[in-house]
Amino acid sequence: MAGQKITKQLYARLDLSEQDIFEDLATGLPVTEAIRKYQVSKRIWYGWLDRKPGRRDDYKRAQRHFAETLADETIKIADSCIDTADAQIAKVRIDARRWIAGKVDPERYGEKQGPAVQINLQSEHLQALKDINSEDVVPVNHSDRRE
16 A cells, blocks of 8 residues: 555656656656656656556657757757868767667658568569560471471
8 A cells, every 4th residue: 555655656746747857858868867867667657658648649749859859969060060080070979869869750760761672673574585485486397498
């Protein structure tokens, strides 16, 4: 019974901080840091997210805002490059942000994958030629030749 009371208190604390939590997440606070900041366990955190209808959507919205922030940062980083040494550092920073944005919001910033079908037209063309040539071959009777 005492455990249920503590769990309810933790849920209530998160409920009171809901707006701040989503603002923190939208500005880039990792979930592990948010769990530490609001002094709850992972079980309480994820239970709280699923406890109220629409809260998981708010969470995903905060993640999308974070991905947009990362995309904006990549432009600022690229525009601030001055020389080649600076460009190499900027490339690493940009790639890290692109990767995170792709994981947080894959629909918008993820790598677009084409169909996983590979067709070898050359072998298909060769087979078609063989099929055509085998149909057009007329047997030649060499006994009709006059010498």
